[in-house]
Amino acid sequence: MSAQEYKLIFTGTMGAGKSTAISTISEIEPVSTDVQRSEAGNDAKVTTTAALDYGEVTLPGGDRLRLYGTPGQARFDFMWKILSEGALGVVVLVDNRRPDPLADLREYLTAFRDVVAGSRAVVGVGRRETHPVPDLDAYHDVAAELGLSAPIVSVDVRRRQDVLLLLDILFHQIEATEA
């Protein structure tokens, strides 16, 4: 079988690590559309993604992945639709430091419902080492409430192995549904 190309989406709230995850594993210099934030938030983040992030990675089998990161803020939700077009799967990143990370998960699972419902999603929860609550069971409950199921794992998007593991889980998930 010849090598294939797949499009994957990284989404989640601002600061969840979408741009970082893509730059951690991309083999090309990632395309970034960061702009200066005009309103300083409570965090130290000075820039935010306005359009998309883009990176590429080749899997051991030769398949190539095109990685698209969405903007995090809901006012850019038109980009979510544009970027979802033709996507094979979605990685939802959640930041456990946020005031209500379960609500964040609910929002993104709902927005990407079509992709998630086809069992083509994985959820990565970040910063659990410093912010252990809520635990992963609480995340599973949120997915179940929405009638969805997705693997949910702890992740540090700065670690290449962690991000590759997310993709590995996502592909197993996709293969299982297609088999």
Add this chain to the structure above:
Amino acid sequence: MSKNTQCQTHLDTLRREHREVAGTLLSTMDGFEVAASVGEQISPKKMAAMTSSLLALAEAVSRESSVGQCRDLVIESSAGLVLMMDVPSTAHRSVLTVLCTEAAVLGRIRWAARNVREAIAQTLDAQSAA
């Protein structure tokens, strides 16, 4: 007069003096509306977010193609055109968007919009220095 009111005046003037200008919008680089003079059917909030995405992407393309910094972006459509310009304020870098009917001549609109963008940049910088 507040910074936003003065910007609003610049936008209103551009729209009033050029019949082919159907709407004008000033927004931050990260997609927040600052002032707008548009028809009811257009949501300035949504346009502000969209122009932010477009300019950010156009800048990425400029970088990738090594053609310097992106200044203007023009969308030529079947029934009009949309001009997006970088407002060179040092304190509040922003975007000026001009919506035009099909009667618009790009060169003429661009010239008028450039003058307005300079005026807006001066307004934004003067305010923050005060």
